[in-house]
Every structure is written in structure tokens, then in C-alpha cells.
Amino acid sequence: xxxxxxxxxxxxxxxxxxxxxxxxxxxxxxxxxxxxxxxxxxxxxxxxxxxxxxxxxxxxxxxxxxxxxxxxxxxxxxxxxxxxxxxxxxxxxxxxxxxxxxxxxxxxxxxxxxxxxxxxxxxxxxxxxxxxxxxxxxxxxxxxxxxxxxxxxxxxxxxxxxxxxxxxxxxxxxxxxxxxxxxxxxxxxxxxxxxxxxxxxxxxxxxxxxxxxxxxxxxxxxxxxxxxxxxxxxxxxxxxxxxxxxxxxxxxxxxxxxxxxxxxxxxxxxxxxxxxxxxxxxxxxx
Numbered sequence: 001x002x003x004x005x006x007x008x009x010x011x012x013x014x015x016x017x018x019x020x021x022x023x024x025x026x027x028x029x030x031x032x033x034x035x036x037x038x039x040x041x042x043x044x045x046x047x048x049x050x051x052x053x054x055x056x057x058x059x060x061x062x063x064x065x066x067x068x069x070x071x072x073x074x075x076x077x078x079x080x081x082x083x084x085x086x087x088x089x090x091x092x093x094x095x096x097x098x099x100x101x102x103x104x105x106x107x108x109x110x111x112x113x114x115x116x117x118x119x120x121x122x123x124x125x126x127x128x129x130x131x132x133x134x135x136x137x138x139x140x141x142x143x144x145x146x147x148x149x150x151x152x153x154x155x156x157x158x159x160x161x162x163x164x165x166x167x168x169x170x171x172x173x174x175x176x177x178x179x180x181x182x183x184x185x186x187x188x189x190x191x192x193x194x195x196x197x198x199x200x201x202x203x204x205x206x207x208x209x210x211x212x213x214x215x216x217x218x219x220x221x222x223x224x225x226x227x228x229x230x231x232x233x234x235x236x237x238x239x240x241x242x243x244x245x246x247x248x249x250x251x252x253x254x255x256x257x258x259x260x261x262x263x264x265x266x267x268x269x270x271x272x273x274x275x276x277x278x279x280x281x282x283x284x285x286x
Contacts, residue, residue: 003119004119004120004122004123006123006126008092008093008123009089009093009123009124009126009127009130010126010127010130012089012092012093012127012131013126013127013130013131013134014130014134016032016035016036016039016131017032017130017131017134017136017137019035020032020035021136026140027136027137027139027140027141028137028140028141028144028146028154029154030134030137030140030154030155031154031155031156032085032131032132032155032156033081033084033132033156036081036084036085036088036131036132037081037084039088040068040084040085040087040088040091043066043088043091043092044060044065044066044067044068044091045065045066045067046065046066046067046068047067047068047069047070048069048070049069049070049071049072050069050070050071050072051071051072051073052069052071052072052073056071057070057071057074057079057083057086058070058071058083058084058086058087059087060087060090060091060094060095060098061098061102062095062098062099062102063099066091066095068087068090068091070083070084070087071083076158077156078152078156078157078158078161079158081132081156081157082128082129082132082157082158082161083128085127085128085131085132086124086125086127086128087124088127088128088131089123089124089127089128090120090124092127093123093127094120094124097120101117128161129157129161129164129165129168130165132155132156132157132161133151133155133157133161133162133165135169135173137155138165138166138169139169139205141155142166142201142202142205143202143205143206144202145198145199145202147198148162148188148189159189162185162188162189163185163186163188163189164185166181166184166185166188166189167181167182167184167185170184170185172211173210173211173212174208174209174210174211174221174225175211175218175221175222175225176222176225176226176229177226180226180229180230180233183229183233183234184201184204184229184232184233187201187232187233188201197232200231200232201232204228204229204231204232207228208224208225208228209221209224209225
């Protein structure tokens with residue numbers, strides 16, 4: 001399988017971010033859809049909607065011209081915008097490849113991209129997610145405690161895309177393991193999210209150490225951020241950890257009072273036994 005460089009996608013996504021950011025006063029107002037829509041309609045030689053067969057959201061074909069087709073049956077705005085951005089990545093980065101490899105977006109019977117094009121499809125998906133919801137914007141909306149619904153409506157991303165971006169950011173910037181990153185994303189985008197959960201996640205986002213700017217060591221960043229997330233998604237683990245620490249401390253202290261003699265068993269150390277005088281013993285005690 002061909003190795004595909006993702007760096008180009010990140011560079012173009014950042015260029016779109018700059019264009020869009022210049023149009024807004026605040027990162028939480030960011031909306032890349034107008035820029036992406038204009039680009040996908042203007043850059044190829046031809047662009048048009050067409051009722052493609054199920055499973056195909058869009059295609060980019062390159063022969064004597066570059067033609068982008070978007071499935072006109074897409075009834076979900078966030079999916080349509082994501083498809084625009086996805087195909088835009090193919091136009092920007094894959095036109096030469098597509099001249100000799102048509103059908104890059106054609107999926108197999110299981111609905112997955114053709115295996116030989118899988119890396120390019122993943123790169124296009126990454127470009128789309130980063131263009132619609134860049135790191136700086138995700139960071140801003142999370143720190144300000146915006147809801148998943150707010151991000152869905154203002155940044156025009158699906159809840160699945162939002163989940164992907166949270167996982168990606170949490171792994172790369174907060175150095176969280178993927179399993180915890182997924183739990184954090186699911187807690188934020190889940191249907192059972194309440195105001196307390198949102199406040200807790202926003203609190204974590206403000207308190208977490210960012211690997212890009214933190215002065216802490218990698219190990220300390222991982223330890224701190226893991227504990228912060230566990231306090232949200234699985235607080236019983238921390239309770240159990242504290243209980244074990246308390247038991248361990250009790251055992252440590254008890255060793256200062258009791259010692260084990262191999263011959264007579266446990267006995268109290270002399271330093272903890274008050275001296276007594278034989279004269280203190282009353283005859284009545286015998």
C-alpha cells in the first residue's frame with residue numbers, strides 16, 4: 001500500500017483556517033463552510049450535484065478536466081459540507097494520482113474505500129475535519145464551555161466529526177491514551193450529557209496541561225491529565241485509588257508500632273510501651 005504524506009493536508013487546512021479566521025472577531029464564531037463551498041465550486045473545471053448510488057457521497061474524476069460530483073441525495077448539511085471539504089482535498093492534492101487511478105472514492109461492498117486508496121481517503125477526511133474545526137477553534141469552544149450542539153450548529157460539523165477532533169486533540173496535545181480520549185469525546189457528545197458534565201469537561205480543558213506549551217515533563221503531563229479525565233469519566237477509579245493509598249499508609253504506620261519477630265510473632269516495639277514500676281502493682285491484682 002502506498003504511503004501517503006499527511007503534511008500537505010495539514011498545510012492546506014491551515015491556509016483555510018487563516019482565511020476564515022480573518023473574517024471573524026472570535027474563534028467561537030468560526031465557520032469555514034462559505035470558503036470551502038466557494039473553493040470546491042471554483043477550483044475544479046466542473047462541479048455539479050448528481051444522485052450517485054448509495055454509499056458514494058462524492059467523486060473527483062480527472063481526465064482532460066477535473067470534475068467533482070456531489071451526491072444530491074445527501075440530506076444532512078454537516079455531511080454535505082464535510083463531503084465538499086473531502087473532495088476539495090482530492091482536488092488540491094490528488095489530481096495527478098487520479099489521472100491514472102480513477103475511482104478513488106468508490107467504496108467496496110462493506111462501504112469502505114478501496115484498500116489501495118485508503119490512505120488518501122483518510123488524508124481527505126483529516127483535511128475536512130481540520131478545515132471545519134481547527135485545533136484553535138476546538139480549543140476555544142471547549143474552554144468557553146460551549147455545548148456539542150453549539151459546535152454542531154455554528155462550526156457546521158457532525159457529532160462524529162466533533163468526536164474525532166476531540167480524540168485527535170486529546171491524544172496529540174494532552175497526551176491522553178486513545179481509550180481515555182474516546183471516553184472524553186463520548187461523554188461530551190453523548191445524548192446523556194448534562195450541564196454538570198459539560199462544566200466538568202470545560203474545567204478539564206482549562207486545567208489540562210497542553211504538550212505544545214507546557215513546561216512539565218511528558219510523564220507529568222500524562223499523569224496529571226489522565227487523573228483529570230478519570231475524575232470525569234470514571235471517578236470510582238480515583239476513589240478506589242485513594243482508598244488503596246489510605247490502606248497502604250495505614251499499613252506503613254502500623255509497621256512503626258508493630259514488628260514481626262520470627263520466633264514469637266507480632267509484638268509491640270519497646271519505644272511505644274510506657275515504662276512501669278513493679279511497685280505500681282497492687283496485691284489485689286493477683
